[in-house]
Amino acid sequence: MKINENTLLEGQRVLLVPYNAEHVPRYHEWMKSPELQQLTASEPLTLEQEYDMQRSWREDDDKCTFIILDTQKWADPSVNEETCMVGDVNIFLTDSTDPSLAELEIMIAEESYRGKGIGKEVTLMMMCYGVNKLGIKRFQAKIGLDNHTSIAMFKKLHFQEVSVCQVFKEVTLELTVDESVQKTLLEEVQMKERDYRQTCSGRRAQKGQNDTQAS
Numbered sequence: 001m002k003i004n005e006n007t008l009l010e011g012q013r014v015l016l017v018p019y020n021a022e023h024v025p026r027y028h029e030w031m032k033s034p035e036l037q038q039l040t041a042s043e044p045l046t047l048e049q050e051y052d053m054q055r056s057w058r059e060d061d062d063k064c065t066f067i068i069l070d071t072q073k074w075a076d077p078s079v080n081e082e083t084c085m086v087g088d089v090n091i092f093l094t095d096s097t098d099p100s101l102a103e104l105e106i107m108i109a110e111e112s113y114r115g116k117g118i119g120k121e122v123t124l125m126m127m128c129y130g131v132n133k134l135g136i137k138r139f140q141a142k143i144g145l146d147n148h149t150s151i152a153m154f155k156k157l158h159f160q161e162v163s164v165c166q167v168f169k170e171v172t173l174e175l176t177v178d179e180s181v182q183k184t185l186l187e188e189v190q191m192k193e194r195d196y197r198q199t200c201s202g203r204r205a206q207k208g209q210n211d212t213q214a215s
């Protein structure tokens, strides 16, 4: 989707930025992990296929993707963006006849960042973005039956089980965006939207200044 190509969402511990070509090598490294392939039901791709995928995710109208960055690392302009990457989060519009229905996917690829509340924070931020910018009224998450952590996280966020597919060994959880969900998002999500390119050029200028002072 082009809608978020220049959007930076700033949460408490993470930043969400559009998935760009510069993120692909690290993403590709992550997806070599058999554990992540299994947890996210993904097939391994070559680096070239990963670049094609990044381009299609950017162009296709039915998919909105952000890369999750560690805010604290990113605050240091000498650290390159790829080093700050933690995972990714996606919204898929799965039903062309109903653009208010979205499938949510999240991956905290860096193991050391799991179990610290980041998955929950990112999911709420993405839901907030989906509701306010894309007009989403119903979210679904399709999760492997063995992925107890992800199932627990979505249930904690009040998603309800609607079906189990034994063939694909996955459960579908769903949440309808009613008034109480909107209230929760308003109360719990602290998120600022910024211009991504402008913020990056400010960061580069800061690095230039720091380098000049150091020399």
Ligand SMILES: CC(C)(COP(=O)(O)OP(=O)(O)OC[C@H]1O[C@@H](n2cnc3c(N)ncnc32)[C@H](O)[C@@H]1OP(=O)(O)O)[C@@H](O)C(=O)NCCC(=O)NCCS
Pocket: 036, 039, 040, 087, 106, 107, 108, 109, 113, 114, 115, 116, 117, 118, 119, 120, 121, 142, 143, 144, 147, 148, 149, 150, 152, 153, 154, 156
């Ligand atoms: C699933 C995933 C997104 C959860 O994100 P996270 O940052 O690790 O989870 P959080 O710390 O935000 O915890 C959110 C909730 O998940 C549950 N949870 C977290 N870690 C758990 C664990 N090890 N075991 C069981 N439940 C767990 C808890 O209910 C927790 O809420 P609580 O802390 O209020 O009790 C993350 O672990 C991940 O990306 N794993 C690898 C890829 C994957 O499985 N993606 C999902 C594909 S459907």
